[in-house]
Amino acid sequence: EAGVAQSPRYKIIEKRQSVAFWCNPISGHATLYWYQQILGQGPKLLIQFQNNGVVDDSQLPKDRFSAERLKGVDSTLKIQPAKLEDSAVYLCASSSPGGRTPNTQYFGPGTRLTVL
Amino acid sequence: QKEVEQNSGPLSVPEGAIASLNCTYSDRVSQSFFWYRQYSGKSPELIMSIYSNGDKEDGRFTAQLNKASQYVSLLIRDSQPSDSATYLCAVNRAGFQKLVFGTGTRLLVSP
DSSP states (O other): OOOOOEOOOOOETTTTTOOEEEEEEETTEEHHHHHHHEEEEEOOOEEEETTTEEEEOTTTTTEEEEOOOHHHHHHOEEEESSSGGOOOEEEEEEEEEESSSTOOOEEEOEEEEEEE | OOOOOOOOEEEEEESSSSSEEEESSSSSEEEEEEEEOTTTTTEEEEEEEEEEEEEEEEETTTEEETTTTEEEEEEEEEEGGOOEEEEEEEEETTTOOEEOOOOOOEEEOOO
């Protein structure tokens, strides 16, 4: 079974530029999460999708961050404009309510963003 | 008070020893508890989950949960240098899939 896929793996941009990240969850996983992990901290949930609907985006800085999951499968997370403090690893995870490990979140490899 | 608290470490143990990692949480309605391992530069990988009070064993790993005291711990027996990583404790509330993570404890196992 293929895991969660993310791209790009690394991105370096200058402040005020825009950037987009892509995530493809494990096949059949209805729930998709985007996390931000700043160096030395645990992952922080930015947004959670159930199919193509938003379940929780309470910690998403909506003035600069946006995310979509139009067809209920893959998702994109965008930052526009980027700030220095957005430098972090952006992790995508997915889960399913059924199967051997219900609601267990599986993480992709992450995208390491550096804002200069 | 942070929702999920862990000692950042590093926790240093010799090879073959038992490593004990602890986590406390503030929300009494928390229902599910997870331990993830994260190697440097890698993404979190699930080690164990626990839902009921008591111990749960899986190979060299034992998770312990005490809801009355609001703590969860992870014991690693016969620690190996390959266990050196950051261990993240994560918690979610009943009815919610959202995970709240601690900052992680860095474990160093010396040969």
